[in-house]
Amino acid sequence: MxxxxxxxxxxxxxxxxxxxxxxxxxxxxxxxxxxxxxxxxxxxxxxxxxxxxxxxxxxxxxxxxxxxxxxxxxxxxxxxxxxxxxxxxxxxxxxxxxxxxxxxxxxxxxxxxxxxxxxxxxxxxxxxxxxxxxxxxxxxxxxxxxxxxxxxxxxxxxxxxxxxxxxxxxxxxxxxxxxxxxxxxxxxxxxxxxxxxxxxxxxxxxxxxxxxxxxxxxxxxxxxxxxxxxxxxxxxxxxxxxxxxxxxxxxxxxxxxxxxxxxxxxxxxxxxxxxxxxxxxxxHPGDVLRMMVLNSGYRNPLTFNDEVIDQAQKALERLQSGIKTAQPGAEGAPAASLEMLAAQNKATQEGFETCMDDDFNSAGALGNLFDLVRVINQARADGATDEQLQPAQQTLVNLSGVLGLRLQSAQQEHAADAFIDMLVSLRSALRTKKEWALSDRIRDELLEQGVVVEDSAKGSTWHWK
RNA sequence: GGCGACGUGGCCAAGCUGGCAAGGCAAGGGUCUGCAAAACCCUCAUCACGGGUCCGAAUCCCGUCGUCGCCUCCA
CATH class of the missing domain: 3.40.50.620 (HUPs)
Known part of the structure; x- marks a missing residue:
């Protein structure tokens, strides 16, 4: 160590x-x-x-x-x-x-x-x-x-x-x-x-x-x-x-x-x-360039072109997916799922440090972070609650922060949050009545404002893009 | 010409004091779904080429080819 x-x-x-x-x-x-x-x-x-x-x-x-x-x-x-x-x-x-x-x-x-x-x-x-x-x-x-x-x-x-x-x-x-x-x-x-x-x-x-x-x-x-x-x-x-x-x-x-x-x-x-x-x-947001830098060894030449920029942007979104909230109506994940989450949380923490200790191998460290994202998302899909996801998400945010990535910004509160909650809730009511045209319009217009609405069987969630 | 680095799947890229080839993007198939999106599951490489060392090499040594950097201002 x-x-x-x-x-x-x-x-x-x-x-x-x-x-x-x-x-x-x-x-x-x-x-x-x-x-x-x-x-x-x-x-x-x-x-x-x-x-x-x-x-x-x-x-x-x-x-x-x-x-x-x-x-x-x-x-x-x-x-x-x-x-x-x-x-x-x-x-x-x-x-x-x-x-x-x-x-x-x-x-x-x-x-x-x-x-x-x-x-x-x-x-x-x-x-x-x-x-x-x-x-x-x-x-x-x-x-x-x-x-x-x-x-x-x-x-x-x-x-x-x-x-x-x-x-x-x-x-x-x-x-x-x-x-x-x-x-x-x-x-x-x-x-x-x-x-x-x-x-x-x-x-x-x-x-x-x-x-x-x-x-x-x-x-x-x-x-x-x-x-x-x-x-x-x-x-x-x-x-x-x-x-x-x-x-x-x-x-x-x-x-x-x-x-x-x-x-x-x-x-x-x-x-x-x-x-x-x-x-x-x-x-592009500054974090996109940081992601490009992180994804390769600092001593090696770094490829810079539109395709790679786009890939970095997507990778950032992937990382961000790990901190999304629990599914609506989540009732808790099965024990096996939670055990896996805890195990990965620990493994990621250790793997991250091992990589960074080795001449700041940030690409390897990132790999560990993505492993954690996958397991967090699995747990969420299995019905994990916010409380159950929290420790692993905390690790994700902390370690991303060590690399200088601002994952938490997506969770920051906006003044408009309450209004968006209201719109999404109204839209849910429309969906129950199968008013698809109107509910799709609300979703599209919110997206134009940078709000992504995602539907699932048990309800809808939203997050800032 | 001198010194040095690098060459891993369609793209980016980790691994390189040797022991079953990380991860991201893209692609194909599936689950979910009114649609969409997201997420989840599955599939996708023997590591430029040729020798050598070793029980065993992407990882060490030699050679070849290729790319790049410094030798002048440069992050």
Missing amino acids: TLRVYNTLTREKEPFHTIEEKKVRMYVCGPTVYANAHVGHAMSALVFDIIRRYLQYRGYEVRHVMNYTDVDDKIIQRAAAVGKDPFELAQGYIDQFDEHLQDLNILPATCKPRATAEMQNIIHFVQSLIDKGFAYEVDGDVYYRVRKFGPYGKLSHRNVDEMRSGVRISVDDRKEDPLDFALWKSAKPGEPSWQSPWGAGRPGWHIECSAMSMAHLGEQIDIHGGGNDLVFPHHENEIAQSEALSGHPFATYWMHNGMLQFSGEKMSKSLGNLVTIEDFLKD
């Missing part, structure tokens, strides 16, 4: 141990905010939300930091292109992303730092690397001395010498080595910049994460996460920066989610084959 986590660093599932007892420090790379976020960004946020929720379920206190990179070349270019202030542009995308996270039922990160608000930390970090001999300044730019950091390449399992041949001829021959990367870039006219010991400039791409992680979580953290396209060079460089400075291992576990596949290719800004979160949420 121990949690095991796949670590990109070792390429193995390892037992999960935290630096501090029962506390998890987790840093997840957020988006660079220069355009509308797409569903791939949402996938990553969902994956780490699910991981976080399960860790909390397991009794860990999770300190979760997700950053916004709000200064970089693309933001500046884009701002110039649309004639906007870069900060304003970034702020707009940050606000929008925050809203998306909420719609997707993603728990807000404990802390959401942004690069522009941490400039002193970043400058201090760079200066310390210079002081330690891991970085050098040339004409207002500062570069990281890659070869000075012995373990460079340990995350992406690359060899510095083999890498060299693959590097394109460096345009910038002021660098000591083509492998060296920028920690600080001097400002060109018109660009946003900050004063530093090396003149006006802005941070390079990787340094902000190292600096913010250290500022908000300390020198050593438990989990560092992001999409697997960040393994190299971003995370490799973060390791180089952070470990050169602190002299300690940066993160114990490096976790990476697979890429979302759109028509056989990775969905990405550069390929231009993207579906924005905004567009997706226009047509």
Whole structure:
């Protein structure tokens, strides 16, 4: 019964141990905010939300930091292109992303730092690397001395010498080595910049994460996460920066989610084959995307297309069917049926945890939930009362909640409930008189309002769609 | 060219420190029903291909083919 986590660093599932007892420090790379976020960004946020929720379920206190990179070349270019202030542009995308996270039922990160608000930390970090001999300044730019950091390449399992041949001829021959990367870039006219010991400039791409992680979580953290396209060079460089400075291992576990596949290719800004979160949420509830993510391993590529979206929607309805109320006039299920229900309730609870303990196998965990749904529905069909169904339904709602699915929303009370009860009751009276035309009309019109009426031998029930 | 991942029924997908192939969707048949919907029951795979190891492999090893990712900005 121990949690095991796949670590990109070792390429193995390892037992999960935290630096501090029962506390998890987790840093997840957020988006660079220069355009509308797409569903791939949402996938990553969902994956780490699910991981976080399960860790909390397991009794860990999770300190979760997700950053916004709000200064970089693309933001500046884009701002110039649309004639906007870069900060304003970034702020707009940050606000929008925050809203998306909420719609997707993603728990807000404990802390959401942004690069522009941490400039002193970043400058201090760079200066310390210079002081330690891991970085050098040339004409207002500062570069990281890659070869000075012995373990460079340990995350992406690359060899510095083999890498060299693959590097394109460096345009910038002021660098000591083509492998060296920028920690600080001097400002060109018109660009946003900050004063530093090396003149006006802005941070390079990787340094902000190292600096913010250290500022908000300390020198050593438990989990560092992001999409697997960040393994190299971003995370490799973060390791180089952070470990050169602190002299300690940066993160114990490096976790990476697979890429979302759109028509056989990775969905990405550069390929231009993207579906924005905004567009997706226009047509589908957020839980549909979560269901898609849950239904496959987080490290594997996720197939994204209309058919799969539809399947996820249906799966969600299936899960939802488990929490429907007892049949009208239910008089209790036979003992054998109730025993099976109790047994499955227990089996699901255990199976769920076993799966999630195995590197967050959410697809397996979901399978257990569906097994429980089937047995609950069997019991209901056998005449189980609400009281008899309740414990198993409670498990279903609780565990779905651990995955971040909002099953209970269908049970929330609406102001209109009493009126619907009345309409359904009137309709029942009509049905007794075989007034089919009118009763069908009531059913159809209620459906248009999002109310599903279901008839059975002993009466009718209804629920929100 | 270098490094890595993956290839399971019509679709999505779990299982991969070896021991009778989860689950969801779709499809077909049935029960229930005025109709509809829902629910329930039944049916539906030997795991890309070829070798090897083993009493035994979807799970381990080698090879082939295919798909994808990183090596440049990228969740």
